[in-house]
Amino acid sequence: MRQNHPFFAGIMMMGIHRAVDAPVSYKMTFSYFSFTLRIILAVICMSVLIVLGFVLLVIPGIYLSIAYRFMVHLIIDKKMGVWDAMETSRKAVTQHWFKLFFTGVLIISIHVISAIPLGIGLIWTIPMHVAIQGILYRRIFGVESV
Numbered sequence: 721m722r723q724n725h726p727f728f729a730g731i732m733m734m735g736i737h738r739a740v741d742a743p744v745s746y747k748m749t750f751s752y753f754s755f756t757l758r759i760i761l762a763v764i765c766m767s768v769l770i771v772l773g774f775v776l777l778v779i780p781g782i783y784l785s786i787a788y789r790f791m792v793h794l795i796i797d798k799k800m801g802v803w804d805a806m807e808t809s810r811k812a813v814t815q816h817w818f819k820l821f822f823t824g825v826l827i828i829s830i831h832v833i834s835a836i837p838l839g840i841g842l843i844w845t846i847p848m849h850v851a852i853q854g855i856l857y858r859r860i861f862g863v864e865s866v
Contacts, residue, residue: 726753729792735854736793740863758795762802766791769806786821787813793857812860820856827852 730749737744766788774781787810794805813820827849834841857863 726756726759729755729759729796731850732793732853733796735850735852736797736857736863737854738851739854739858752796755796758802759792762791762795762805765802766806782821783817784810786817786824789813789820789824790857790861793853794861797857797863798861808861816860823852823856 727749730752733752734744734748737748766784770781770784770788772781773779773784788806789809790813791805791809794800794808795802798805798808800808830845831842831849834845
């Protein structure tokens with residue numbers, strides 16, 4: 721699930737709140753629009769670096785696409801700037817890179833399989849993905865603003 725919009729960032733923050741047993745409301749989906757400019761700037765910077773990584777060699781692009789996985793979460797939860805969030809995400813994810821890579825492969829595989837029967841399975845697998853992202857974020861970074 722791409723996090724290039726405050727709406728999706730709000731959904732991912734719902735997963736973080738769920739991971740720490742904090743109350744979750746549908747209103748959370750719309751409560752992060754104040755971060756729109758920083759999210760857009762972060763996604764542009766991230767995209768440029770990932771494309772450069774794929775152009776130079778494929779492996780740096782794959783590395784960066786996994787390493788920047790929690791960038792938007794850090795911008796919202798820890799109130800970080802764009803570059804600080806990118807670097808914090810990259811440094812923390814590097815320590816767990818292979819676990820996160822294979823978790824991502826597993827989640828994508830589950831999404832593909834659940835989309836086969838007319839996408840009906842996505843009703844269960846997308847919330848599962850959000851919950852897994854929240855748990856991974858909680859375990860790697862901890863949660864401050866719940």
